Amino acid sequence: MSTPNHRPSPAPSSMNLRGAVDLSALKARSAAPAAPAAGATEPGAAPGPSPFVVQVSEQTFPQVVQLSAEVPVVIDLYSDASADSQQVSAILAAIAVEQNGRMLLARVDVDAYPQIAQAFAAASVPTVAAVLKGQPVPLLDRLLPEEQIRALVGELMQVAAANGVAGSLEGGTQEAPAEEALLPPLHQEAFDAINAEDYDAAAAAYRRALAEQPADAEAKAGLAQVELMARLRGADADAVRRDGAEQPDNVDAQLAVADLDIAGGHVEDAFRRITGLIARVYGDDREKARLRLLDLFEVVGIADPRVTKARSALARALF
Template identity: 55%
Template structure:
């Protein structure tokens, strides 16, 4: 069983999906709330549990992304044919009931919603991924014991509290998330283009938004994310990694593998690789790597502690 430590530092951005994996294809206007399970008990207990134990699918997933700005969401990725998933499910529900709405447990059948599995780069079921302010944080794959789950949840809640996500499922915060105002027109145009797979049009919309409002940090972050998606759109991951290993001094090979690492969730590896390159490079190559690092900082999010750490390392490498 693989049980990586929960990630840290989700970024406040009501309309952006950045971080460990690319969820932009799942971002659509809110159509419906996730379907409540109502399986945690009878009467009032069942009603309470229904607020924080839900079944989700590709149609309802955007509402979970929105809700994660107010309440932490743990996505349980499962399948009817998996014996391990059947063993994990009651343990997940038990822990969710113990925390009584401090996080939402959303169960997703990956066979019924393959787009979600693809967005999370799912390797096997069961697996669990947290959402905080729209940013996915891998938790574990395979089985997990009750004590391990509680540990994951407690760490997740610490990160959530540090980032202002302190609501409870079913409370006023969840209602506020449901009433989130529409996106600015150019931002909506960009997201519609992303959904259609037209990254060039999305980038153009973000650039127009920045031309109108240079201080639009959401547009800046969105543009950085879309440009990353453009660079990786037809990339061969195996070829990129082989080239980077064979040619450690090759600028383009190192930039490409750093892009791949950020998209795959290996954020610290990507940052460390490029900081090392900056330290030994000079002239135009050094500036090119510095500029790419700044773009990737925008992808991950300025308030992410991994970005703060990498900024400090970059400053030391430059000066």
């Protein structure tokens, strides 16, 4: 993560900007010389309802990723065979029109370009992700009510602004930059450490902030995020999932898979895995799993409806 142009407020806890998927392989596959112009479509594709809605192919995908340094790029992985997909696409297109150049909606037909779907670990449609400064951000993997989709995009725009991605595409308008917001010293220390990918130092700063202010919700969420980042650093995803499949009652193996699921946007899978584990194990193992689940609640966001549902499942598993 590169240093932003101004001091931001901490990113909302449900947005993880670190390595949810690896886009490098797709970038390397294309030799296309120029970025697609806003409003451009692939041959045979229906024109978008806005110059800020584009059809993406495997060849033009890398150029769309380049635009993520200027504006948030929302990736709509859809299929014409899915009614749910069509509903999500219509909502996202309306939002893109309203944003008027402050975001780009990149639509990917998964039936035509399965490689892109695989890069985002899209197991089904609709799946929606975003890209900020080349870094992927999972958004949703199922049909949600329009107000929830709008809330997710709103949160994305806040995270983008906090990380200096607040431009406007040609033909749109750019809002005046918000007044610089100063972070508390320990939060700034943590943020600087995150930019340097020193997650241990970031965690230490957040712990000191919590020692001073135990009710500091931003520090608590930040600590949970950087601890997740630290656990995922250098992880071999294939090996982690293989160990999880071979050792269903090994707490460490199962929690490692849950971390991968959270980073990849498979929130409900992660929560089900841990609550199921809690129901099967006892003593220190159960407490370790319970505490990890509470940490992941902070990563996702305690107001998220999936967290509310998982809290009920946790209560049933414990009692």
